Amino acid sequence: MMHQNIKMQKKMLITQKMSLGLHILELPLEELEHYLFQFVDKNPLLIHRFKTPHCSLQDNFSSCKISFTEYLLHQARLCFKDPKEAAIAETIILHLDDQQYFSPVFEKKIRQTFSISSQKIKKIITLLQEFDPPGIASPNLQTRLLQQIDPLKEPLITVLLQKYFNDFLHKRWYKLSQELKIDFSLLRRMRDILYSLTIHPKDFYESSSPKQYPRADVRIFFEKDLWNYEILDTSLFCFWFNMDYLSHRHHHKHFFQRYISSACFYKQSLLKRREILTNLLHYIMEKQKDFFSLGAPLKPLTLKKTAQDLGYSYSTIYRAIAKKYALIEKTFVPLSYFFPSALTHHPHKMQVIHWMEHFIKTEDKKKPLSDKMLYKKLQEHGIECPRRTIAKYRKQIQIFPSFQRQKIPL
Numbered sequence: 001m002m003h004q005n006i007k008m009q010k011k012m013l014i015t016q017k018m019s020l021g022l023h024i025l026e027l028p029l030e031e032l033e034h035y036l037f038q039f040v041d042k043n044p045l046l047i048h049r050f051k052t053p054h055c056s057l058q059d060n061f062s063s064c065k066i067s068f069t070e071y072l073l074h075q076a077r078l079c080f081k082d083p084k085e086a087a088i089a090e091t092i093i094l095h096l097d098d099q100q101y102f103s104p105v106f107e108k109k110i111r112q113t114f115s116i117s118s119q120k121i122k123k124i125i126t127l128l129q130e131f132d133p134p135g136i137a138s139p140n141l142q143t144r145l146l147q148q149i150d151p152l153k154e155p156l157i158t159v160l161l162q163k164y165f166n167d168f169l170h171k172r173w174y175k176l177s178q179e180l181k182i183d184f185s186l187l188r189r190m191r192d193i194l195y196s197l198t199i200h201p202k203d204f205y206e207s208s209s210p211k212q213y214p215r216a217d218v219r220i221f222f223e224k225d226l227w228n229y230e231i232l233d234t235s236l237f238c239f240w241f242n243m244d245y246l247s248h249r250h251h252h253k254h255f256f257q258r259y260i261s262s263a264c265f266y267k268q269s270l271l272k273r274r275e276i277l278t279n280l281l282h283y284i285m286e287k288q289k290d291f292f293s294l295g296a297p298l299k300p301l302t303l304k305k306t307a308q309d310l311g312y313s314y315s316t317i318y319r320a321i322a323k324k325y326a327l328i329e330k331t332f333v334p335l336s337y338f339f340p341s342a343l344t345h346h347p348h349k350m351q352v353i354h355w356m357e358h359f360i361k362t363e364d365k366k367k368p369l370s371d372k373m374l375y376k377k378l379q380e381h382g383i384e385c386p387r388r389t390i391a392k393y394r395k396q397i398q399i400f401p402s403f404q405r406q407k408i409p410l
Contacts, residue, residue, distance in 0.1 A: 024269040026319040030215040102137040133201040216327035227292045368402040
């Protein structure tokens with residue numbers, strides 16, 4: 001009877017360990033960091049590197065609320081690898097006025113301070129002007145608006161801003177219509193586009209605050225002509241044994257054994273989590289290589305097929321992608337995004353948008369695709385999405401209706 005009880009206890013212990021391992025696999029990075037902090041706090045043999053749960057801006061955006069200036073400085077650190085260029089960029093950011101304009105007076109002073117050419121500092125300013133939100137470090141409003149307009153896509157708006165900006169500011173619509181030789185309906189469309197641009201970058205940033213970025217568990221990046229990936233879990237291994245306690249382990253063997261075993265199991269679970277995510281990312285990049293290399297739509301891929309190919313159970317793969325995000329260049333996408341099913345009647349929003357962008361990018365510019373035609377094309381690829389939803393997504397990604405997408409000659 002006693003032997004049977006011991007076997008039952010062992011079975012329950014194994015089940016609890018399996019449950020804990022699956023729980024660690026399922027948690028996203030940020031939640032897992034907090035879980036680790038609590039775990040280390042309860043284990044007297046362990047010391048954590050951080051006094052509070054880790055919150056960093058390195059390699060990954062955090063969910064911490066940061067100021068507008070710090071947000072720009074962080075982008076500068078990512079963009080400029082040369083220390084001198086980074087220092088110049090940070091100086092420019094710190095000398096922006098309340099409207100985030102950069103005065104030519106400061107440009108001259110910075111050029112003298114760092115002993116650099118006018119061409120070099122203009123190159124740095126040009127890169128800063130591509131930061132998010134748009135319009136940073138512009139000398140005036142006219143330049144700020146021009147930076148947000150693609151002259152190839154919107155040639156008439158470019159001409160309007162370059163030659164008739166003052167008339168636009170004073171709303172001289174009749175004069176603009178005569179000068180540009182366009183009707184009022186087209187002028188109204190141009191006006192609406194200009195009104196939608198960012199005029200006050202800081203207000204635009206704060207209006208969408210707090211900037212709650214997800215913590216990415218993996219990073220996918222393009223380097224040396226190849227797409228590669230990285231598991232962002234180094235912060236989970238920042239703990240070590242307390243040597244003062246361990247020096248007494250021979251005197252209190254049973255007491256220490258429990259905590260040592262717990263710490264080792266936790267580390268093994270983290271390593272197993274890393275192994276599963278590594279195998280999964282390698283598999284995704286192999287199956288969806290056309291998406292990364294050519295920009296093609298995602299291929300149909302199911303969790304069941306992935307589990308079979310990798311030799312894991314369905315529940316393991318499901319937990320591996322649950323609530324986790326990938327950082328692709330500067331874009332966050334959930335890991336579930338890479339598993340579209342061609343047979344689903346409720347496709348992921350990102351999947352529909354990606355197919356729509358692909359169809360519109362390759363459409364005949366003389367005969368652009370209407371919402372009805374987009375609906376039919378999606379149906380041909382096994383995706384059911386109502387026309388009103390297609391129209392809604394099209395507006396969200398700022399793509400105009402078909403009759404307005406026709407190429408307008410100057």
